[in-house]
Amino acid sequence: MYDGMYDRTTPFDDRGAGTVVGAAFDDAVPQHVERLLADYLDRRRVEMIGLDPDAAELADSLSGFVLGGGKRLRPVFAWWGWRGAGGAGSGPEAEQALVAVSALELIQACALVHDDLMDASSTRRGRPTVHVEFARVHDAAGWSGPAARFGAAAAILVGDLAQVWADDMLHTATLPAEALARAGEPWRAMRSQVLGGQYLDVLAQASGDASEHRAMQVNRHKTAAYTVERPLHLGGALAGAGPELVDAYRRYGADIGVAFQLRDDLLGVFGDPEVTGKPAGDDLREGKRTLLVAMALDRAERRGDDAARTLIENALGDPTLDAPALDRVRTALGELGAVQAVEQRIAALTGSALAALDAAPIEPFARQRLVELAERATLRRW
Known part of the structure; x- marks a missing residue:
């Protein structure tokens, strides 16, 4: 054990x-x-x-x-949601905020x-x-x-x-009771979203839905909601954030959360197991219908590249996928332009997330920390 x-x-x-x-x-x-x-x-x-x-x-x-x-990323985002909304950085109240976000x-x-x-x-x-x-x-x-x-x-x-x-x-x-009552909204929403998103993920694997729309729905609800968006919302709610700041937190959180998952998708295929802690290619062996896969299959179909499409489709859900076969899939993903397309999507989402913070009524030092966290979440090592 x-x-x-x-x-x-x-x-x-x-x-x-x-x-x-x-x-x-x-x-x-x-x-x-x-x-x-x-x-x-x-x-x-x-x-x-x-x-x-x-x-x-x-x-x-x-x-x-x-x-x-674990990096404790979710409590860290929640803490900066708290601090950005004026929450204390030390003392008994801050300690109890840490208990809540933990x-x-x-x-x-x-x-x-x-x-x-x-x-x-x-x-x-x-x-x-x-x-x-x-x-x-x-x-x-x-x-x-x-x-x-x-x-x-x-x-x-x-x-x-x-x-x-x-x-x-x-x-x-x-x-205070009113602070915990405010926290109830993001807490309840987060739990429902992650379970709903998990089902959408299972459904996509079972049904073979490899569309970009389904992949992004899974990213949005399974990962983004409970990784960044709702933790930020939770911290802000505990500190009494107003609607304008909550809206900015949620827009930033949704975009950075999806970008975080897209980086994870790339790591799942190209990452070093010593860094990720999981065997390279496991997402393919498990049949994960990621945006990377969806973009690759779409490009293969539009180009009439039946060999590349068949190679990727056969790899999905194949528990025996070995290193040479994984290398062939990696090559196909790169040649189809799917890897570059995902990188571009990560960059675009990061840019829109940071723009959401620009006009938000947030403490300046907390804004800077959230900018740094965006970089950490989306530019992880391969």
């Missing part, structure tokens, strides 16, 4: 577990989020032990998954654990996925029944536990 080990070198003060020491949080949000999550998950694990010691295995798996990696990492965990199961992925961040690890436990113990079924059942429960605890963690933040 995930061992749940993590560093606790960031100090806590003696006012109680989870209180972060420091004058300001702006430059170390991921580290503070990490410690708040570790403390919260520790406390919830104690509850699971109270149910039955065996039930703690779910908590251990979730803790290992959440604390085993809950986004549990939503992320739910989405990834379930996504890995639906995609039959074997690794995540260079480690076995949750369903694979539980199946291995079943095998090692010699239990009855199919190990894969046990692994799938356990992964579903770990993902469900992550979502339940995300809601709980949000509402443990001791912020």
Whole structure:
């Protein structure tokens, strides 16, 4: 199982577990989020032990998954939504805002654990996925029944536990009741969008819908909404952002979120597994109908390039796709101009996102941080 080990070198003060020491949080949000999550998950694990010691295995798996990696991008965007709307950068209120936005990492965990199961992925961040690890436990113990079924059942429960605890963690933040009430709108919308987007993704794979429209709908709702748009909206709502700023946050967030996913699509085909934590070409093996694939197939059809179209279509959903075949697909994607087209779309979306911030009533220092975050999210390493 995930061992749940993590560093606790960031100090806590003696006012109680989870209180972060420091004058300001702006430059170390991921580290503070990490410690708040570790403390919260520790406390919830104690509850699971109270149910039955065996039930703690779910908590251990979730803790290992959440604390085993990740850039904490969603809480960071939410934090700058908070700061851009005038939220405090230090003190008790800021600490509690961090508690609230840290809950986004549990939503992320739910989405990834379930996504890995639906995609039959074997690794995540260079480690076995949750369903694979539980199946291995079943095998090692010699239990009855199919190990894969046990692994799938356990992964579903770990993902469900992550979502339940995300809601709980949000509402443990001791912020004014009106602030938490305002946060309800983006929180509810985000959860519905990510689940709806996930279904659209599954539907596209099953139906073979390789249209650009469907790919962008999946990007918009499955990824952009809960990666950037709604986290920014959540942070702004907690701080009392007005309609004009919320609108700017959402326009920026939708565009940067889609650009983030398009970069991820490129990394899924061309990325270095040492950097991405997943085998190169897994998106193709899983049959992902990405915008990259949609653009390539459209160009192949318009050019009458049946060989390229057949090559790409045969690669989609082929679990045996090997390195030479992947290289041939990569070459075809480049020659068809699909890679360049996706890069151009990323650049255009980034430009429109930054334009949304230009006229927004946002704190100038927060605007600059969001500009920097846009670059980090869309110009990741290959």
